[in-house]
Amino acid sequence: MLDEWAVRRTRPRNGNLVMMEQNTQKLELLKTEGDLNISPHRKAWLHGHIDEETRTWLEKDEKYFLRQSLSTPCLNVLARAEGIYLEDLRGNRYMDFHGNDVHQVGFSNPRVLAAVQAQMNALPFCTRRYTNIPAIRLAEKLASIAPGNLNKILLAPGGTTAIGMALKLARVATGRFKTISMWESFHGASLDAISVGGEALFRSGIGPLLPGTEHVPPPNAYRCVFGCNGECTLRCADYVEYVMEKEGDVGAVVAETVRNTGVIPPPDYWKKIRAACDRHGALLILDEIHGLGRTGRMFSCEHYGVVPDVLVIGKSLGGALFPVAGIIAREDLDVAPNMALGHYTHEKNPVACAAALATLECLEQDGLVEHSRDLGVWALDRLKEMQGRQKSIGEVRGLGLLLNIELVQDRETKAPARDLAERVMYEALARGLSFKVTMGNVITLAPPLVITQEEMNRALNIFEESLRAAENSSLSGATR
Secondary structure (H helix, E strand, C coil): CHHHHHHHCCCCCCCCHHHHHHHHHHHHHHCCCECCCCCHHHHHHHHHHCCHHHHHHHHHHHHHCCCCCCCCCCCCCEEEEEECEEEECCCCEEEEECHHHCCCCCECCHHHHHHHHHHHHHCCCCCCCCCCHHHHHHHHHHHHHCCCCEEEEEEECCHHHHHHHHHHHHHHHHCCCEEEEECCCCCCCCHHHHHHCCCHHHHCCCCCCCCCEEEECCCCHHHCCCCCCCCCCCHHHHHHHHHHHHHCCEEEEEEECCCCCCCCCCCCHHHHHHHHHHHHCCEEEEEECCCCCCCCCCCHHHHHCCCCCEEEECHHHHCCCCCCEEEEEEHHHCCCCCCCCCCCCCCCCHHHHHHHHHHHHHHHHCCHHHHHHHHHHHHHHHHHHHHHHCCCEEEEEEECCEEEEEEECCCCCCCECHHHHHHHHHHHHHCCEEEEEECCCEEEECCCCCCCHHHHHHHHHHHHHHHHHHHHHHHHCCCC
16 A cells, blocks of 8 residues: 555656656756655655555645645655754654754754743744844844944845845845846745746746846856866856856846855855956845855855855754844945835744844854864765765765765766665665755755764765665666
């Protein structure tokens, strides 16, 4: 019965063969974005790891929620989360190296929980037109730790909405609506965010997007479209300025400082983009929604010695408990007092702000940023050693506890090993390690910053064991 249920969940509900053929044709395209929830490997996982009770809840989930790629049908049902671990209904525990990047201070962090509970008892909500002390303290704290002259804050309930506020601010401040952003980037799932984003999974087939959203290749030296062959010559940065010159009226460059799924720009990249923005009167908007301490600095732009005009933060700011995000801008960009750049209902939610303050306190007082830096160096060295043993590892790269392993079929051709990457993910899940597969063949390891070196070592051992098992199953032609 479980096998029949698993098969059914990998095909269209109406059984239409034409639709099934169309979906099959799209599989290869979708594999370039991330791990799929409709693949044969997912079917095998469901058959071997989902019990009757979990199956019942997953069926109800699919019945009542609108289905969408990557999150429906769901993989499993969680019962609890604590520290670096997730636990499902059967009591199976997984080290969470995915976490949607909300889990920097760990799940169920005692300091965050206590702050939230205290605030709920005092002031659980703040209606608009009013402010509250937690919100003011959070803004003051962010202004004090942000780099350079970034000292004006606007809060929002999520990273996508924060991106929208940044785009609106750029239009008001520059009088221009055009943007330059990166292919393969992700800035959120709303219409404005996917317009500047560059992932086909979110943009394809959706119809007209925002006008003036120009795109350029990301600074990916391993797969450089300009032919730098792994040694970046910054031709990608030159091309950004080339587009600025040709367009003539670009209002902002919008990009992730460090691409969460594997693109780590070379040291001088952002300095060159910063200078180009200054020459052409464009704002530099850096998206660090996935960041906040992960790369070994509180803000990733600090690695590059640049200060953007607008810094976008979110995800982990809420301590894996509450959704809260925001923008941190230069003071002279406070130019829209008569407009509503955001004005969201939960803009200054006092409970969310209390969670954010406690999260920042944990990052600073518990030394988690420095821990991320040091443990990240150690982990990257271990991955490079692993690369010497495993020929399917084409490249490893990392900054702090943002680590990426690119799997290839052949190191010379660099052909992406997408099927292998998915097999590795499920092998690792079976061994108690959860992580993200992105771009189809890039393993992204992003653990909570509270992880110990012992736990990290165990996770990397699991990954290597899983890689070997997946390689063996691929060679045997088995569909696990």
